[in-house]
Amino acid sequence: MRFVDEYRDGAIARRLLDEIRGMVTRDWTIMEVCGGQTHTLVRSGIDELLPPQIRLVHGPGCPVCVTPLALIDEAIAIAKRPDCILTSFGDMLRVPGSSEDLHMARAAGGDVRVVYSPLDAVEVARRNPDRTVVFFAVGFETTAPANATAVKVAHDTGVENFALLVAHVLVPPAMMAILVSPGNRVQGFLAPGHVCAVQGWTEYEPIARDFGTPIVVTGFEPIDLLEGIRMVVAQLEEGRAEVENQYVRAVTREGNVPARQVVAEVFEVCDRAWRGIGVIEKSGFRLTEAYRHHDAEVRFPREGAPASESEECIAGEVLRGRARPQDCPAFGELCTPEHPLGAPMVSNEGACAAYFLAGRRRAEVAG
C-alpha cells in the first residue's frame, strides 16, 4: 500500500539505527505520546534495537485508557436505559467499569452498537426517532473534527435525539503535566502525527521553548519512528530544543484549518479528569453552549455509587511513563487482554496490551 509499505524498509531502518548509535554520547529518555506509536515500536522491536542509552517511555496517548472510570460507568448506565441506544467505537466495549463493562451491559439487554464513524451514529439516531442515541465521544484532537461534525450535522438537520457523551482530551496539557510532575525523566517527545495533522504544531512551540524539550512531530510506520527518534536524539546531543516535523507528508505547521474551525464552533476547552492521572486543567473539550443540549451528561445526570478502581492495577504509573507494564504485579497473570483489570490492557493502543501481544511476558522479561 502506497505511503505505508515503503516506510517499513529494513535497509533504511538499519541505516537509521546505525546513525542513532553513532550520535549517542549519553543517556536520554524519550516519550512517544501516542499509543499507536507505542504499538509499532514494540511490535517491530525498535525499542530493543536502539542503543542502550536511549530509553523510550510510553505516554498517555491512548484515549481509551485515560477515559475516566466515572464516564465508563455513565456509558454503561445509559446503555442499560430502555429509551437509549449507546453507540461507540469498538475499543470501549471491553474497558472495565467499576463493576462491569459495556459488553456485559449488552449481554444484560442494553442496546450497544459499534460504529466505524460518528456519522454512522447520527444515522442510527435518524432511524430510531423514539430513542435517544448517545455516541461515546472518546478521543484526542484527531477525532474531534469527526465528533464535532456529527453533532453539527445532527443539530443542523434536526436530529434532536442524538447526544454525545464527551470524553475528549488534549495532548499538550498532558505533555506539560508530565514535564512538571515530580520525578519526571522525559527529555524529549515524539509528538503524535495525526493529532498534529489536525492541530498543526504551533501549540508545541512554547512547550519546547519553556521546558527546553525537543519535540518532533512523528508518523506511525517503523521508518517514521526511527527517523523521529534520530531527530530528537540529534537535538538532545546538540543542546537544541525545537519543534521539528518528521511527518512532512501529512502535517503542516497550521494543521487542518477547516477541521479546526468546526471543532472551535462545537467544542470549548474545559478541565478533564484522566483515568490513572487525575484532573488536568484545560485538558479536554466539552460542547459549547449552542450545542449543550446534545450533551448526554446534561440529558442524563450521573447517579449511583462513586467509581472504584482495581487495587492491583498500576495504569496511572504506566500512563505517566513512571512504570513499565511488566512492573505491574498483575501483568500477564491477573490482567490479560481477555480479562483486563485496567484500560491499557484493553485498547489496541494501550501500552500493557502492546507488551502482552508482543510476547513480553513477565517471565521472559525477567529472564
Place this chain on the structure above:
Amino acid sequence: MCLGVPGKVIHIRGEGEIRMGTVDFGGIRREACLAYIPEVDVGDYVVVHVGFAISKVDEEEAARSYALLAEMGNLENVDLPQDPEGVRDFAPEGRAVPPSEAGA
C-alpha cells in the same frame, strides 16, 4: 484511536449535507467525509481517521523526504550487506487495512 490510514480518493460526491467520497485503501474501499480537505481531487491520497479525511498526503514532500531516506538505505546496502545483530522484519501486520472500527 488516532489511527489514520492513507488511501486514494476514487470518487467524490458533492451533493448532500456534507461532502463525501470513496477512498481506496489497497483494494478495500470505504466512504469517507472529505469536508475538511476542500482542495482534494480524484487521484489524491488522503489520511483517513474514523471515516474523515484529516490530511491530504503531500506527494512532493513525501517523494523528497523519502528520496533522502532511500539514498541512505542504498548506501547501507553497499557498505554493510549484513547487520550482524539482525533487524526484525518490518513486514506489514494488520495496519495496512483500514480499521473495521475506530479503535487504534
